[in-house]
Amino acid sequence: MRQDKILSSFLQHELLLTKYHLNQAELPTKVRDAINSEIPIVKTIGLIVEALEKQIPETDNSLRNIVLQYLNTAAV
Amino acid sequence: MIIKKIIIENYLCYYGIKEFDLSEGLNIIVGENGEGKTKFFEAIDWLLNGDSNNLELLISAKALNEVSIGEVFRVKVLMEVIPEYGGTASISKSFIVKKSNNGDSIISNYIIEGVERNNIGERSIIDGKTLLERIFPFEIRKYSLFKGESDLEIFKSEAALSNLINLFSDAKHYDKYSTKGEFLRLKSETAVATATKNIDTNKNNYELLEREIKRLEDSKYDITVHLNITEEEIIKVNENLEDAEQHVKNAEALKTINEKIFNIEDKIKKCNSHIDENYTTALFDEKWFLVHFEPIQRKFAEKITNLSQEKRRLQSDFDKKKGIKEGERKAKMELLNNVIPLPIGVPSKAHLEEMLKDEVCKVCNRPVEKDSEPYKFMIKRLEEYIQSQKPDVENEEEKVLFEHNYINRLESLSISHEDNLKQLRSTEQQIKDWFLLNEKLKVEINELEEQLVKQKEERNKILGNSSLAAEKLSDVLKNYNAWQKYLLGKEREKLEYSSKLHDLDIQLHSKRTEKDGIDLKSAHSFLIKTRDILRDIETIFKDTKQNKFNEFIEKLQLKSNSIFSQINIDSFTGIIKFTKKKRGDKDAIEIELQENGRVFYKPNQSLLTSMYISILFAISELSAEVKERYPMIFDAPTSSFGESKTSEFLNLIHETKGQKILLIKDFLITNKETRNLEVKKEFQNVKRDKAFWIRLQRPFNKQNLTTLNTEIITL
Numbered sequence: 001m002r003q004d005k006i007l008s009s010f011l012q013h014e015l016l017l018t019k020y021h022l023n024q025a026e027l028p029t030k031v032r033d034a035i036n037s038e039i040p041i042v043k044t045i046g047l048i049v050e051a052l053e054k055q056i057p058e059t060d061n062s063l064r065n066i067v068l069q070y071l072n073t074a075a076v
Numbered sequence: 077m078i079i080k081k082i083i084i085e086n087y088l089c090y091y092g093i094k095e096f097d098l099s100e101g102l103n104i105i106v107g108e109n110g111e112g113k114t115k116f117f118e119a120i121d122w123l124l125n126g127d128s129n130n131l132e133l134l135i136s137a138k139a140l141n142e143v144s145i146g147e148v149f150r151v152k153v154l155m156e157v158i159p160e161y162g163g164t165a166s167i168s169k170s171f172i173v174k175k176s177n178n179g180d181s182i183i184s185n186y187i188i189e190g191v192e193r194n195n196i197g198e199r200s201i202i203d204g205k206t207l208l209e210r211i212f213p214f215e216i217r218k219y220s221l222f223k224g225e226s227d228l229e230i231f232k233s234e235a236a237l238s239n240l241i242n243l244f245s246d247a248k249h250y251d252k253y254s255t256k257g258e259f260l261r262l263k264s265e266t267a268v269a270t271a272t273k274n275i276d277t278n279k280n281n282y283e284l285l286e287r288e289i290k291r292l293e294d295s296k297y298d299i300t301v302h303l304n305i306t307e308e309e310i311i312k313v314n315e316n317l318e319d320a321e322q323h324v325k326n327a328e329a330l331k332t333i334n335e336k337i338f339n340i341e342d343k344i345k346k347c348n349s350h351i352d353e354n355y356t357t358a359l360f361d362e363k364w365f366l367v368h369f370e371p372i373q374r375k376f377a378e379k380i381t382n383l384s385q386e387k388r389r390l391q392s393d394f395d396k397k398k399g400i401k402e403g404e405r406k407a408k409m410e411l412l413n414n415v416i417p418l419p420i421g422v423p424s425k426a427h428l429e430e431m432l433k434d435e436v437c438k439v440c441n442r443p444v445e446k447d448s449e450p451y452k453f454m455i456k457r458l459e460e461y462i463q464s465q466k467p468d469v470e471n472e473e474e475k476v477l478f479e480h481n482y483i484n485r486l487e488s489l490s491i492s493h494e495d496n497l498k499q500l501r502s503t504e505q506q507i508k509d510w511f512l513l514n515e516k517l518k519v520e521i522n523e524l525e526e527q528l529v530k531q532k533e534e535r536n537k538i539l540g541n542s543s544l545a546a547e548k549l550s551d552v553l554k555n556y557n558a559w560q561k562y563l564l565g566k567e568r569e570k571l572e573y574s575s576k577l578h579d580l581d582i583q584l585h586s587k588r589t590e591k592d593g594i595d596l597k598s599a600h601s602f603l604i605k606t607r608d609i610l611r612d613i614e615t616i617f618k619d620t621k622q623n624k625f626n627e628f629i630e631k632l633q634l635k636s637n638s639i640f641s642q643i644n645i646d647s648f649t650g651i652i653k654f655t656k657k658k659r660g661d662k663d664a665i666e667i668e669l670q671e672n673g674r675v676f677y678k679p680n681q682s683l684l685t686s687m688y689i690s691i692l693f694a695i696s697e698l699s700a701e702v703k704e705r706y707p708m709i710f711d712a713p714t715s716s717f718g719e720s721k722t723s724e725f726l727n728l729i730h731e732t733k734g735q736k737i738l739l740i741k742d743f744l745i746t747n748k749e750t751r752n753l754e755v756k757k758e759f760q761n762v763k764r765d766k767a768f769w770i771r772l773q774r775p776f777n778k779q780n781l782t783t784l785n786t787e788i789i790t791l
Contacts, residue, residue, distance in 0.1 A: 052253065
């Protein structure tokens with residue numbers, strides 16, 4: 001699926017290895033799996049891709065609520 | 077999207093209804109010049125992009141001629157397509173024509189109609205414009221129709237290729253992630269800042285920092301804007317310089333040629349001024365008419381001499397007979413020794429006096445000593461002369477033989493002519509020299525004029541190679557030097573702005589770190605963590621978008637070069653190199669043809685055309701991986717190719733994916749016996765999915781539009 005392809009292209013970024021010490025092997029390849037990930041940056045990217053690749057994409061406010069709500073909770 | 081059928085009705089040379097059933101692969105339409113190829117292309121262009129201007133110019137003259145006054149007919153172009161989403165769709169553009177009383181046309185406004193049929197055959201009528209935008213969007217259409225080789229040069233504009241890549245690559249899709257990533261990061265930054273400022277002890281210092289950061293960011297923005305403007309100006313000046321460099325070479329050459337032309341014209345002018353052919357005037361003023369006078373003078377002098385001798389002889393006889401004084405006669409006889417004496421007065425009185433004074437006989441050029449015999453003789457001659465001038469009182473009453481001294485006058489005349497002879501003898505040479513000089517000057521003028529013609533041809537070549545007019549070309553040199561100075565200034569300006577930006581970045585980094593430090597101590601850790609993650613996500617999104625763009629360029633370069641080398645299978649091509657450049661805050665792509673890492677100097681038109689076509693096909697193929705395919709229509713794209721290269725080119729296109737419609741004039745030949753136009757046998761070897769031959773129905777009168785009717789032969 002297109003959204004999985006987009007997710008993968010983001011998760012290939014070197015920052016995930018250099019800063020977050022995440023190996024490609026342990027990263028999800030599907031948006032569905034990314035949303036269920038316990039790694040905040042992976043899940044956040046999954047949430048954003050899902051929100052923007054919907055047939056009717058989320059609005060800015062809705063996207064902000066989804067992302068900040070999750071991150072603020074997850075990062076406590 | 078695939079074009080299944082094109083129907084053209086009463087559109088210019090397409091009289092009646094003409095149908096092209098197209099294949100989804102390579103469609104080749106061959107036709108001689110002026111037999112309907114370009115009109116086919118223009119008909120599609122009118123359907124897709126045309127407006128209501130000059131509709132009367134699109135009417136088939138034959139159709140108008142054949143209907144009666146008051147009768148109506150339709151001009152229409154219809155395209156039946158298979159959209160990517162299935163079913164079929166047709167779009168047509170048409171207008172009605174009515175023949176008026178005076179034979180002219182009255183035309184309606186045009187209408188665009190759209191019809192869709194779904195997979196189960198249900199038909200629905202849709203607004204034509206809406207349907208067209210859906211199945212064949214404008215931004216795609218403008219990169220689908222190419223008329224002639226020059227249209228293919230869209231890549232000369234760096235922005236055009238960048239747009240095209242954005243349009244066809246999936247990099248465009250990542251734009252929204254960049255925007256949303258930045259939006260989310262800003263929200264998290266605001267949340268952190270709000271939390272930090274809620275603590276009173278931080279407030280003043282924090283607000284001061286925020287203001288300072290804001291000031292630095294504003295300065296950075298201003299400097300960036302100025303830097304962008306400067307960079308754009310540098311690009312423009314560089315483009316001008318690059319453009320001018322061609323002209324400068326020309327301008328320098330033109331300057332040299334103009335100087336040569338001026339010198340030659342000046343020489344011609346001088347030569348012309350030296351040519352004097354006023355021979356009639358010279359005939360009299362320069363006494364040319366006397367050129368053959370010498371023999372006449374000789375005869376004249378001879379006659380005078382004879383006459384003089386005769387006169388003296390007669391006088392002598394007369395004197396004898398008259399009994400002139402014996403002493404005198406004796407003396408004379410002694411002196412003359414029976415020889416006929418010279419007339420009295422020869423040499424003249426003045427000459428005798430001079431000779432006596434100088435004691436030299438200037439007749440025989442010998443010294444004459446005083447009181448010598450010759451000296452005395454000379455004195456005697458002088459006295460005789462003086463005596464002869466005195467009236468002869470004694471013989472006053474005597475009869476004289478010659479009353480007038482005409483012979484003497486004639487002798488003087490002859491002597492004076494003798495003096496002129498020297499000058500006359502040079503006249504013939506003078507005339508010869510004069511004619512010779514004129515001839516020489518004429519030959520020189522002819523040579524100079526030949527040189528002038530050559531130099532002017534050379535100048536025309538220079539002007540022909542230049543897109544500038546002659547007077548503008550001479551200005552190029554001036555502009556070129558001014559642009560170079562301007563460029564230097566701008567480069568310095570760019571350096572200053574870049575340095576300022578660097579300083580601002582350092583200051584900003586320092587202030588942000590200070591602010592982050594306060595945040596870290598004050599704000600909730602979850603807010604800090606959220607912000608940090610969103611900062612990283614923004615970086616990931618922006619980098620990924622950039623990577624996608626770069627990947628597409630890499631693939632495009634690879635694909636383009638692969639197609640490029642196949643088109644030019646037997647010839648040297650070089651490598652198409654795509655270079656991404658920053659133009660202000662925008663990306664631009666520069667295309668260069670390189671050989672061993674260096675820019676290919678002046679590639680020929682055929683190579684350039686095949687390069688542009690290769691890029692277009694590469695984009696078309698790569699875009700099909702992420703987007704739907706669209707047809708490409710080319711009118712005479714290979715006019716700089718030879719027939720064999722065209723053949724190879726068509727065979728290669730046949731291997732590429734996607735629908736292509738090519739209009740070419742190759743593969744036709746006139747049969748020498750029948751004088752009929754035929755398709756060459758070689759065309760059988762050209763791979764294609766469908767081929768048509770369009771030609772004017774014979775006979776026709778090329779000066780009468782009402783006889784023109786293009787017919788379609790499916791090959």
